[in-house]
Amino acid sequence: MDLSLDTRAEGEHTVVSVAGEIDVYTAPKLREALLELVNAGKYHIVVDVERVEFLDSTGLGVLVGGLKRVRAHNGTLQVVCTQERLLKIFRITGLTKVFALHGSVAEAVAEN
Amino acid sequence: MTDVADPPVDVRDVAEIDMSVPAEGAYLSVLRTAAAGLAARLNFTLDDIEDLRIAVDEACSILLAQAIAGSRLTCAFHMTEDSVTVRASVRATSPRIPSRDGFSWTVLTALTSRVEFDIRSPDLLLIELSHQRPVVGLA
Numbered sequence: 001m002d003l004s005l006d007t008r009a010e011g012e013h014t015v016v017s018v019a020g021e022i023d024v025y026t027a028p029k030l031r032e033a034l035l036e037l038v039n040a041g042k043y044h045i046v047v048d049v050e051r052v053e054f055l056d057s058t059g060l061g062v063l064v065g066g067l068k069r070v071r072a073h074n075g076t077l078q079v080v081c082t083q084e085r086l087l088k089i090f091r092i093t094g095l096t097k098v099f100a101l102h103g104s105v106a107e108a109v110a111e112n
Numbered sequence: 113m114t115d116v117a118d119p120p121v122d123v124r125d126v127a128e129i130d131m132s133v134p135a136e137g138a139y140l141s142v143l144r145t146a147a148a149g150l151a152a153r154l155n156f157t158l159d160d161i162e163d164l165r166i167a168v169d170e171a172c173s174i175l176l177a178q179a180i181a182g183s184r185l186t187c188a189f190h191m192t193e194d195s196v197t198v199r200a201s202v203r204a205t206s207p208r209i210p211s212r213d214g215f216s217w218t219v220l221t222a223l224t225s226r227v228e229f230d231i232r233s234p235d236l237l238l239i240e241l242s243h244q245r246p247v248v249g250l251a
Contacts, residue, residue: 024173025137057215092222093215
């Protein structure tokens with residue numbers, strides 16, 4: 001299982017839809033995608049992990065790295081996640097207090 | 113892997129399963145899948161299966177950071193009626209006990225009953241974790 005990424009614009013936001021498994025092997029692909037967006041001046045990013053089947057601490061690290069980069073430009077990085085098994089990892093690491101977690105992309109882009 | 117996949121095998125009769133994969137991130141998914149399959153055989157709940165899958169991934173990811181390029185990651189699953197113990201190791205040039213802070217360690221300790229690192233020889237880094245089967249089993 002690899003990782004697939006689909007990026008699209010939603011108003012002022014850039015939505016990155018992620019599918020597959022995010023681990024040590026695949027996380028660099030997501031890191032690279034977020035870095036490219038920031039370098040292209042996209043500072044309001046929504047990462048949709050609804051189709052992610054596996055997420056470990058490496059993936060969390062990539063999301064935190066992305067958040068730090070956009071914040072340096074007064075931007076936002078929001079996460080769309082309703083899967084309990086993924087939310088559990090966010091909770092264990094205390095990241096539910098760091099990320100704005102949303103139930104849908106529509107909900108995420110409505111918030112600014 | 114064949115033993116794991118055959119439905120008739122009663123996991124309680126299989127004391128130890130050893131796996132060896134190249135010490136590369138691409139093979140983590142293989143070990144995760146094996147761990148989940150074995151936990152399922154012990155009638156772990158879906159939540160506990162997922163916990164073990166993530167714990168094995170985190171443990172092996174930590175080891176891979178120090179593994180000698182081109183070496184192998186070995187993973188032994190020891191099963192009893194109420195627990196799975198996973199002992200994973202890699203060869204490392206100068207093994208160091210990994211840091212006990214950071215997301216990885218936080219996740220590992222939250223999802224296991226016990227986790228320990230050890231340096232068994234000048235070039236062997238080992239991690240051992242246990243996951244208890246829930247006391248109240250599901251049918």
